[in-house]
Amino acid sequence: SYVLTQPPSVSVAPGKTATITCGGYNIGSKSVQWYQQKPGQAPILIIYYDSDRPSGIPERFSGSNSGNTATLTISRVEAGDEADYYCQVWHITNDRVFGGGTKLTVL
């Protein structure tokens, strides 16, 4: 099975930049998605195809993917960005694999 590794937690001060990584073997060859989930709410797609944003997602959210690491970058972090973030890829076994999730704390 394919494993995606995320840091359990990331902390950042308001107005600063948060970086959340997603590690996986040769993940650069895959299309990576990122989701945001706040307590009691359904997940929201914030990045697809490594770096594309669905309509309505602020430009502060960006993604990149190369080698064995995909990265979600949140610029000018706001209190409302505090949430759990998940990366996800499609694997050759047809599984849709999620990373373990990263809890973003805004200090």
Added chain:
Amino acid sequence: EVQLVESGGGLVQPGGSLRLSCTASGFTFSAYEMNWVRRAPGKGLEWLSYISSGGNDIYYADSVKGRFTVSRDNAKDSLYLQMNTLRADDTAVYYCAREMHGYSSDIWGQGTTVTVSS
């Protein structure tokens, strides 16, 4: 409004069964692939199952293979998840989600809670 609404969750004893439903509105349900995803208490998102738009292609995570069955009725704009031989570790919020670009899920339901306990 594009929307997915899950139903059918509840309390069930270990070894029991439950059938979840997901009703779509605001889009052409029959044109889209669909997934089931869950989140157990204190854990992250876990993909469970995929079904193609016509229902011909189906895949499952190893954790539910042989116990869960996904199906759909495009005439009723509905997706289903039949869950058998339920275990305590199946306790979770279950979401249906529409699949879009690059295997992403762009629309999610609000979730339905399944609790497996005696």
